[in-house]
Amino acid sequence: MAGNSDPLSPRAKLAVTAGKAVAAASRAAGRGSGSVIGGRVALRLDPDLLGRLAQNLDVVLVSATNGKTTTTRLIAEALRAAGPVVSNALGANMPAGITSALAGGSESKFGVIEVDEKYLAGVARDTSPKCIALLNLSRDQLDRAAETRMLAENWREGLAGSKAVIVANCDDPLVVWAASSSPNVIWVAAGQMWKDDAWSCPSCGGVMQRPGDDWFCGECGFRRPTPTWALSGDHVLDPHGSAWPIHLQLPGRANKANAASSAAVAAVFGVPPQVALERMYQVQAVAGRYDVVQFQNRDLRLLLAKNPAGWLETFSLIDPPPAPVILSVNARGADGTDTSWLWDVDYTRLTGHPIFVIGDRKLDLAVRLEVANQHFQVCDDLDQAVQMCPPGRIEVIANYTAFQDLRRRVGN
Incomplete structure (x- = not known):
């Protein structure tokens, strides 16, 4: 053939x-x-x-x-x-x-x-x-x-x-x-x-x-x-x-x-x-997903989650509390501009994790986390969020264009 x-x-x-x-x-x-x-x-x-x-x-x-x-x-x-x-x-x-x-x-x-x-x-x-x-x-x-x-x-x-x-x-x-x-x-x-x-x-x-x-x-x-x-x-x-x-x-x-x-x-x-x-077994990461990168003297694991099903699976593989978690959500063309799907995600699964919120639609996400009774801080960007994170490896979960933004910032 x-x-x-x-x-x-x-x-x-x-x-x-x-x-x-x-x-x-x-x-x-x-x-x-x-x-x-x-x-x-x-x-x-x-x-x-x-x-x-x-x-x-x-x-x-x-x-x-x-x-x-x-x-x-x-x-x-x-x-x-x-x-x-x-x-x-x-x-x-x-x-x-x-x-x-x-x-x-x-x-x-x-x-x-x-x-x-x-x-x-x-x-x-x-x-x-x-x-x-x-x-x-x-x-x-x-x-x-x-x-x-x-x-x-x-x-x-x-x-x-x-x-x-x-x-x-x-x-x-x-x-x-x-x-x-x-x-x-x-x-x-x-x-x-x-x-x-x-x-x-x-x-x-x-x-x-x-x-x-x-x-x-x-x-x-x-x-x-x-x-x-x-x-x-x-x-x-x-x-x-x-x-x-x-x-x-x-x-x-x-x-x-x-x-x-x-x-x-x-x-x-x-x-x-x-x-x-x-x-x-040879596959270590896929287009940056699951990569652990060094940034500001910290280990960041980059995780992609684009929709409720993806977020649910991703929550099941992050390190247990008190591992810090950075969440980043955009709503650009490639993501879909409707963020109402955030209400379908069970954010109570993050209870016990220090949470830091960035991205174009960080305020949409902040409202959702508030309703889920989660403790979080809204940050200007990745640099500020990483500086505010307590010690330990940081789990970074982002949707599609937010993930691309993160990869560019960390040089991945």
């Missing part, structure tokens, strides 16, 4: 060359990686370029509200056991960014691609993936993202009859409903901490029953499928019942769940669980 057995047309080659030139100019001007603008230019010159670039690759698509960047990295590491991989590892996950990434991988065997939830159906149509991983769906970017049930419907329609093997989280009813239109699904019990977007049945609107880890609709009979892969503590259970230990440098239950789904994807391509999981 690999290599250039089916060379690009002259038009496609021109589009790739022009896209790379524009991306290089954007980088030289200090405007980021240039992958998005480069991809836009390339697609303008050849609207079918994404499909042409994907035709010689075994493509894996990864989509979810939370965890897709990390899972994409884990799958890419695992599949390198079977051949060269091209991936949009920096998270540019809309068609332009994906096109840019694939343009750089002409000798690759596998394309491991993170896809924004809203674009999954279109990218799947263009790239003819061998496998699609669906991890979760929850509320995010409330001002411009479709309501979760609509996103699930979009997936369900877009994937109906797909030839791809769908690797799907059987613990998320929205994901199960979306994947159920596909003829070839591998179910993974990856867990679901955040349940507040799946209390009504996506199939009929009835009330979902949730005894223990199970779920079903009492009205139409829609229910949790039986998994063939499962996360069980610190192990992945494969379809034969063998338990494989998960050793990650990435923290928390959510990343073990990501590893379980990644092992199931790798097995689709013939990479055994032991090999896949050993390779995943």
Whole structure:
């Protein structure tokens, strides 16, 4: 499959060359990686370029509200056991960014691609993936993202009859409903901490029953499928019942769940669980997430949390009280400008931590913390917050653009 057995047309080659030139100019001007603008230019010159670039690759698509960047990295590491991989590892996950990434991988065997939830159906149509991983769906970017049930419907329609093997989280009813239109699904019990977007049945609107880890609709009979892969503590259970230990440098239950789904994807391509999981250990940080950095003679751990489900998982992996916590929230275009989601986050989980609040929307967050009876201080910026923190490692939790601001400030 690999290599250039089916060379690009002259038009496609021109589009790739022009896209790379524009991306290089954007980088030289200090405007980021240039992958998005480069991809836009390339697609303008050849609207079918994404499909042409994907035709010689075994493509894996990864989509979810939370965890897709990390899972994409884990799958890419695992599949390198079977051949060269091209991936949009920096998270540019809309068609332009994906096109840019694939343009750089002409000798690759596998394309491991993170896809924004809203674009999954279109990218799947263009790239003819061998496998699609669906991890979760929850509320995010409330001002411009479709309501979760609509996103699930979009997936369900877009994937109906797909030839791809769908690797799907059987613990998320929205994901199960979306994947159920596909003829070839591998179910993974990856867990679901955040349940507040799946209390009504996506199939009929009835009330979902949730005894223990199970779920079903009492009205139409829609229910949790039986998994063939499962996360069980610190192990992945494969379809034969063998338990494989998960050793990650990435923290928390959510990343073990990501590893379980990644092992199931790798097995689709013939990479055994032991090999896949050993390779995943190489991943230390993902685009700065989970990095521990030195700043003003302090250790700061940088954690990204973009929506209520993400904040819930992040609270479960911070150091216990009295570890100081800095929270930073913006509401710029890439974050979504509606901050009402802050009221869906259970900030009582931070009780006992000294809390310091920064970011464009620090006052929105301050009101929310006040109502949650948390003790906090509002600070002007990261420098002031760090100076006010008591001793010990500092946990810094930020949403998307706030996280990028932090990385620039600490030189990461």
